[in-house]
Amino acid sequence: MRKQFLYLFLILAVAQTMKAQTRGTKLGYIDMEYILQNVPNYTEAKVQLEQKAQKWKLEIETKKIEINKLKDALKAEKALLTKELISERETEISFLENENLDYQQKRFGPNGDLILQKSILVKPIQDQIFTAVQDIAEAKKYDFIFDKASDLTMLFAAKRFDISEQVLRVLNRTEKREQLTKKQLQEEEARESKEDALDENPTLADRQKILNDKKIARDKLLEDRKLLQEQRKKEFNDKRKQIIADREAKKTGTVSANVKTIDTVTAPSVSDLKKEKAKETVELAKQKQADARTKTLEDRKKVIEDRRKALEERRKKILEDREALKKAKEEKIKENTNNN
Known part of the structure; x- marks a missing residue:
């Protein structure tokens, strides 16, 4: 029994040495x-x-x-x-x-x-x-x-x-x-x-950097779109106010013949306003799609993170169980050695 215990101890020592050599110097x-x-x-x-x-x-x-x-x-x-x-x-x-x-x-x-x-x-x-x-x-x-x-x-x-x-x-x-x-x-x-x-994990770090760069680019694109929409909305409101002001002036009779001519030219611009409104609706729809896509990516990222955490916990549990089993075996070997 003592010889068996000695052999087991030597095997464990050799395994630890090989493990240290395999790991290398960090x-x-x-x-x-x-x-x-x-x-x-x-x-x-x-x-x-x-x-x-x-x-x-x-x-x-x-x-x-x-x-x-x-x-x-x-x-x-x-x-x-x-x-x-x-x-x-x-x-x-x-x-x-x-x-x-x-x-x-x-x-x-x-x-x-x-x-x-x-x-x-x-x-x-x-x-x-x-x-x-x-x-x-x-x-x-x-x-x-x-x-x-x-x-x-x-x-x-x-x-x-x-x-x-x-x-x-x-x-x-x-x-x-x-x-x-x-x-x-x-x-x-x-x-x-x-x-x-x-x-x-350098690979994971590089992947995270790529995701961050994409997120920054996406946020900038959304910000640019938002600014463009605000600019168009402002132009639309300014044009609408101008048309209303011209009509009010026409009603009060303070507009000269030249202004009347201009008003008749600008009157058809109502169709342009409709086009602008339609274009704004399309832009809003695109914005919603982009937001939905961003949310989907974030949800996927969260799912991946949860899975990684679950795998990490599972791996830790397995290592703890192995460690406990190893300690139990060592205690049993000691107990058998003491009995002999």
Whole structure:
């Protein structure tokens, strides 16, 4: 019995090793600079820091201008001054120059205020990014994740391994969840699971992109049609008002012979109004057909999504049942081993 248990253990170990080798190493990378540029808090704080830096630069330049003025004044008056006064002024200028250099180092040096405040600004956001990267790596079984913006030389990196957008979504989700109600939170979680599924399946992501592009084009077409209908309706109403106004003027007798002639010419335009109305009816019918087609596509999409969810739940149930069966077998084997 012990030999059988040993053989079973060896078989399981070999199977796990083969599975790990078959799966291969899963790599990914992020672009830290891109992520930081798209984090609103970092962008706002960076703008404020740049404003401070500009103010410090202006102070340094102002002091330099003042020192240059003192130098020019000394050069102009040097012939009239004694050696003691010249030495005194040179010492003053040298002191001001050193003071300005010290101020420049204090603000922009390797350990200056600018570098220090940048590190204070980036540190909490970097911690959030590292946490998000760890969560993604554990959830999606990544073996290595690199930073494209670091000193690590990346001669080539395929776009499909870039998980920067996923990290940004995790950061934005954390911020949004604090402001959502329970119902909104459930809707957000459903949308997040859909986005994660698209990340895992590039083919599905491409298909979703095509559907989104088609939807945008369809919405634009409907919007253009709507604008055209409104324009035609406005022209129709303007023409109708003009005809009514001309008729009223004719009744009151304020229309001259020339206007009467024009009225007789424009009178037959009632048929044109009928044509416009018929055309508008056709356009409305087309609009309804387009809306019905859009609704049908959305219903189909919903059915496909429901089926996918059902299949996913069924697959999870099967895996859970298998896991439970496997645990039961292991416990039975242990029990038999202990009995022997």
